[in-house]
Amino acid sequence: MNYHWNWRIFWEPAPNGTGNYLDMLLSGLVLTIETAICAWIIALAFGAVVGVMRTLPSKTASSVGFAYVEFFRNMPLLVQLFIWFFVLPELLPHGSGLWLKQIPNAPFYTAAIGIGLFMSARVAEQTRAGINSLPRGQKLAATALGLTTAQAYRYVLLPMAFRIIMPPLTSEFLSTIKNTSVAITIGLIELTGEARAMQEFSFQVFEAFTGATVLYLLINVVVVIAMRFLERALAVPGYIGGK
Amino acid sequence: MFASFDFDVIRRSFGYLFLDGMTFTLTLTGLAALGGLIFGTLIALMRLSGFKLLGRIAGLYVDLMRSLPLVLVIFWFYFLVPYIGQWVTGSSRPIQVGAFTSSLVTFIMFEAAYFSEIMRAGIQSISKGQPAAAQALGLTYRQTMRYVVLPQAFRNMLPVLLTQTIVLFQDTSLVYVLSIPDFLGAASKVAQRDGRLVEMYLFAAAVYFIISCLASFGVRRLQARIAFVH
Numbered sequence: 353m354n355y356h357w358n359w360r361i362f363w364e365p366a367p368n369g370t371g372n373y374l375d376m377l378l379s380g381l382v383l384t385i386e387t388a389i390c391a392w393i394i395a396l397a398f399g400a401v402v403g404v405m406r407t408l409p410s411k412t413a414s415s416v417g418f419a420y421v422e423f424f425r426n427m428p429l430l431v432q433l434f435i436w437f438f439v440l441p442e443l444l445p446h447g448s449g450l451w452l453k454q455i456p457n458a459p460f461y462t463a464a465i466g467i468g469l470f471m472s473a474r475v476a477e478q479t480r481a482g483i484n485s486l487p488r489g490q491k492l493a494a495t496a497l498g499l500t501t502a503q504a505y506r507y508v509l510l511p512m513a514f515r516i517i518m519p520p521l522t523s524e525f526l527s528t529i530k531n532t533s534v535a536i537t538i539g540l541i542e543l544t545g546e547a548r549a550m551q552e553f554s555f556q557v558f559e560a561f562t563g564a565t566v567l568y569l570l571i572n573v574v575v576v577i578a579m580r581f582l583e584r585a586l587a588v589p590g591y592i593g594g595k
Numbered sequence: 596m597f598a599s600f601d602f603d604v605i606r607r608s609f610g611y612l613f614l615d616g617m618t619f620t621l622t623l624t625g626l627a628a629l630g631g632l633i634f635g636t637l638i639a640l641m642r643l644s645g646f647k648l649l650g651r652i653a654g655l656y657v658d659l660m661r662s663l664p665l666v667l668v669i670f671w672f673y674f675l676v677p678y679i680g681q682w683v684t685g686s687s688r689p690i691q692v693g694a695f696t697s698s699l700v701t702f703i704m705f706e707a708a709y710f711s712e713i714m715r716a717g718i719q720s721i722s723k724g725q726p727a728a729a730q731a732l733g734l735t736y737r738q739t740m741r742y743v744v745l746p747q748a749f750r751n752m753l754p755v756l757l758t759q760t761i762v763l764f765q766d767t768s769l770v771y772v773l774s775i776p777d778f779l780g781a782a783s784k785v786a787q788r789d790g791r792l793v794e795m796y797l798f799a800a801a802v803y804f805i806i807s808c809l810a811s812f813g814v815r816r817l818q819a820r821i822a823f824v825h
Contacts, residue, residue, distance in 0.1 A: 355678065426767035426807035430777060431800045438792045526662070532662035537771060544667045559676045564667055572662040589613065 355563050361556045362563060365590070373550050376491045377563050380546030387463050387542060388529040394409035394468025395528060399475025404505060406480045417476065423474035429534050433466045437538045482513035515586045522579040529571055544566055601791055605798050608785040615803075616781030619695070622778065624764045627702035631763070632756065634703060635710025640740065643709070643718060653711070660708035665769055672701035673773055694775045698767075706763055713755050717748030754818040762809050765803060778802070 363373040370376065382396065405417035406492070437458070441449040486509060494504035514521075533544040542547065547564035551557045598777070602719060605612075641653035676697045677689035721744050729739040749756075768779040776784060779799055786795035 402693065423804075426765075426804045426811070427800050428768040428779070428803055430768045430771060431796065431803055434783075434792075434796045435800055439796050442793045502672065530662075530664035533666040534769065536666060544664060544670070547667070548670060550672075551670075559672050561667065561674070563661060565671075568667065569659070569662050 353509065355558065357559070359559060361554050364554070366550070367553050368549075373554065373562060374563070376546050376550055377543065377560075377567060380541060380543035381567050381571070383460075383540070384529065384532050384542040387460060387532045387540065388466070388523055390464035391411035391471060391532070392525055392528050393467040395475045395524070397467065398472035400479055400510075402472065402476035403479025403483065404510070406476065406559075407483045408501070417480075421473045421476050424470055429467065429470050429531055430537060432470055433462060433534060433538050433548075436466045437462045440572060459535060459538045459540040462538055463532060463540050467528060467531050467535070471524060471531070474524050474527070475521070478517045479523060481520075482517035483514060484510055486512055491519075512588065515588050516591070518579070518583045518586060522576065522583075525579070526572060526575060529575070530568075541579050596742045602793055602794060604785065604789050604791045604794055608781075611785065612778065612781050616776055616778035619781075620764070620767050620778040623695070623698060623702060623767050624760065626699055627706055627767070628760045628763055630699070630703035631706030631710045633735075634663075634707035636714045636745065638707055638711035642715060648679050655710055658711065660705055661712075663769060665705060666772055668696075668705050669769060669772060670699070672704065673697050676700050694770075694773060698773070698775060699771045702763065702767065706759070709759055710756065713752050713759060714748060716755075717752035718744055720723070720727040720751055748822070753812050754821065757814045757817070758811065760806055760815070764810070765807060768803070785816075786808050814823055 362377075365371070366373045366468065368376065370379070375515065399531050402417045402420050405413040406421070408414055441452040452458075490508055491504060494508040496580070499507065513589060516590045532540075532542050535542060536548070538547045543564050547560045550560040550563070638653045638657060641649045642657075644650060663671075676692045679700075680686075680690040680692055681688060725743055725747070726739050729743040732743065767777055770777050771780050771783065774780065782799040783793045786792045789795075
């Protein structure tokens with residue numbers, strides 16, 4: 353193997369003048385986490401609404417929900433990001449299109465919104481599955497008590513459904529974190545982007561990617577542990593995994 | 596809004612988009628699904644083999660692949676494959692590998708982790724009586740797996756495997772980061788050459804959408820049929 357290993361590269365100054373290569377990777381890590389959290393908030397908000405729509409008795413609501421999910425699920429995330437980033441500003445009226453192109457940090461907002469909407473379709477499917485997994489008696493009992501549909505969802509169905517779907521939501525959150533790396537294509541220099549930049553500056557390919565790999569593993573471990581605590585705290589008593 | 600659209604750019608680049616781009620995408624999807632399924636099944640068998648060490652190695656591999664973003668894995672293998680090639684062929688320097696081979700290796704290795712989880716669930720869904728009966732008939736472990744367990748696991752999991760293949764089909768667009776002309780890469784090249792980003796990206800989105808929709812519709816029908824027989 354004629355590859356020259358140099359693990360001390362992480363402590364050597366990076367040419368972008370902000371510190372050493374390790375700082376570079378860490379700043380990428382921060383951006384990855386920020387993007388993922390913003391995207392996740394959007395995904396949860398939209399996903400919950402669309403997931404609920406799909407379980408409503410109204411035919412219109414459930415078909416709108418179905419169309420929403422199919423729309424965001426059947427296009428590659430990369431293509432969706434391109435559409436938000438390159439196509440949307442052109443389709444808007446000239447003034448607002450120009451404004452959109454001049455927003456500072458445009459890749460960040462595009463990534464957060466684009467990945468958020470992409471993931472919201474998945475969250476919607478999980479929410480729907482969670483609501484449908486509840487025994488029918490819950491909805492019936494809520495109705496019999498005189499709760500309106502909105503109240504039944506707010507006080508009976510959703511609190512149960514969300515606690516049941518915690519484990520799949522954890523893996524969807526992990527996917528959100530991983531998906532932020534796709535935003536490298538619209539110029540967001542997150543963790544993978546910083547690793548790539550480090551590789552181009554220093555020619556230490558494998559060290560750079562190992563650094564990024566370790567950091568991704570670290571995020572995964574932290575998220576999994578945190579979610580396990582949350583799952584335990586929120587587990588429904590009497591269910592498997594409950595107290 | 597659509598008045599200034601030049602839809603002719605799609606007609607002009609049709610051959611390049613589909614004969615080169617889409618062929619690349621579909622070949623990559625098909626071969627990666629096949630390779631991923633074979634390696635994935637092997638990994639699943641390793642995890643269920645009862646050999647602690649073998650199971651742990653397979654488990655670590657799956658966890659590693661599933662914690663990393665595909666984009667990073669694509670970069671990893673793009674730089675790693677020449678060295679793997681050097682090691683395998685025993686040549687004195689890293690060997691040159693084409694874009695297709697490099698991405699094929701990447702997707703096989705990456706998808707193997709996901710397919711292995713599906714196959715593992717499939718194997719575990721087979722009732723214990725099946726391998727027990729096979730052993731009682733005098734079949735070896737190999738024969739039990741080959742003729743009894745795996746065919747049923749594969750059949751039960753076929754809809755999930757195909758759904759994962761649709762995800763893989765969409766994920767192959769990420770080879771864009773290596774400037775490889777798959778379908779999206781070809782569309783992007785034409786878009787930049789002719790300054791027609793809007794038309795090309797909308798068209799690419801529509802093509803991906805239609806193919807994925809048709810495929811998932813097919814999977815849903817298949818699922819209904821399998822569920823009926825089951």
